[in-house]
Amino acid sequence: MTARRKSPKSDPAALKQAVLDAALVHAAEDGFSERTLTRAAADAGVGCEMMLHLFPDGSASLVAFLSEQTDAELEKRLAAMDLAAMKVRERITTAVLTRLEILKPHKEAARRAAAFLMMPANAALGMKLVYQTVDAMWRAAGDTSTDFNFYTKRAILAGVYTTTLMRWFTDNTADESETRTFLDARIGNVMQFEKFKAEMKERTKDMPSFADVLKGFNTPRS
Numbered sequence: 137m138t139a140r141r142k143s144p145k146s147d148p149a150a151l152k153q154a155v156l157d158a159a160l161v162h163a164a165e166d167g168f169s170e171r172t173l174t175r176a177a178a179d180a181g182v183g184c185e186m187m188l189h190l191f192p193d194g195s196a197s198l199v200a201f202l203s204e205q206t207d208a209e210l211e212k213r214l215a216a217m218d219l220a221a222m223k224v225r226e227r228i229t230t231a232v233l234t235r236l237e238i239l240k241p242h243k244e245a246a247r248r249a250a251a252f253l254m255m256p257a258n259a260a261l262g263m264k265l266v267y268q269t270v271d272a273m274w275r276a277a278g279d280t281s282t283d284f285n286f287y288t289k290r291a292i293l294a295g296v297y298t299t300t301l302m303r304w305f306t307d308n309t310a311d312e313s314e315t316r317t318f319l320d321a322r323i324g325n326v327m328q329f330e331k332f333k334a335e336m337k338e339r340t341k342d343m344p345s346f347a348d349v350l351k352g353f354n355t356p357r358s
Contacts, residue, residue, distance in 0.1 A: 140354050152190050154180035156201055165242040166316035168195040168252045196261055199249045203265040207272045214276040224277065226324055232297055232319055234311075236304050247305045270294045296322045 159168070159176035166172045173194060177187050177207035213234050217226045239246040253262030270293040279289060296319070303318040 147189060149339045151180065151182055152187065153199060153205070155182055155187070156198065157207065159198055159294050160202075160242045164242070164249050167248040168199050170194070172192065173198065175181070180322065194278075195252065196258060198217065199252055199258075200261060200265060202249055206235060206238050207269055211276060213238070214273075220278060224335065227277040227322060228273065228293065228296075229319060231276060231314070232300055235273075235297075236301070236315065252307070266294050266298060270297055273297075292326055296326060298341075307339055 155176045158179035159172050161179075162172040166175075173187065173191070176198075177183070183189070191201070193200075196280045210231070214231060217230065219230065222230065252258055253265065267290060270290045273293060274289055279286075281289065298321045299322060300315065303310065305313045307315045
């Protein structure tokens with residue numbers, strides 16, 4: 137027996153996407169507000185009860201869905217590229233620029249989403265979404281670290297990505313070359329830091345670890 141396909145009107149995933157598509161148009165003017173939610177729901181033909189089911193936290197759920205959908209498209213595009221043939225610096229540059237390219241058709245709505253996440257009440261959500269984004273970038277770049285580097289890499293890239301995003305919002309050049317220049321400089325700073333870390337690791341490889349030093353203080357005296 138052939139399984140029935142859900143129609144767009146009964147498929148929650150399709151309804152969420154329809155609301156998001158409509159919201160991106162209105163958000164450019166009204167931000168991610170209650171007005172935007174109401175207008176997007178009307179455009180997508182979604183009632184109040186279904187909206188509560190699809191986006192239980194209102195605008196916060198909608199912004200989160202936008203970020204998650206953008207990350208999904210990012211992973212799809214990066215998977216189609218030969219990132220393995222690139223140096224790590226090129227992989228990360230490509231990942232950041234690809235995400236901006238995905239957002240470009242809705243640049244003003246993306247700026248409004250960033251402003252929404254910068255509000256104190258939404259700061260925790262903003263941090264969570266940025267983490268998900270940079271984690272997707274590192275995984276696509278082939279990062280397999282499981283030690284402390286796993287967290288430092290993501291923390292550093294979070295800073296690179298968010299500052300580049302802010303620069304992109306104010307970049308009015310035809311080819312957005314100023315954003316690329318800004319990103320290259322930020323990644324250059326990271327590479328210098330990584331080089332410094334490697335040099336320090338080499339210089340201190342024969343020195344006792346902090347744990348070894350502490351053991352010395354705990355050794356009983358005869």
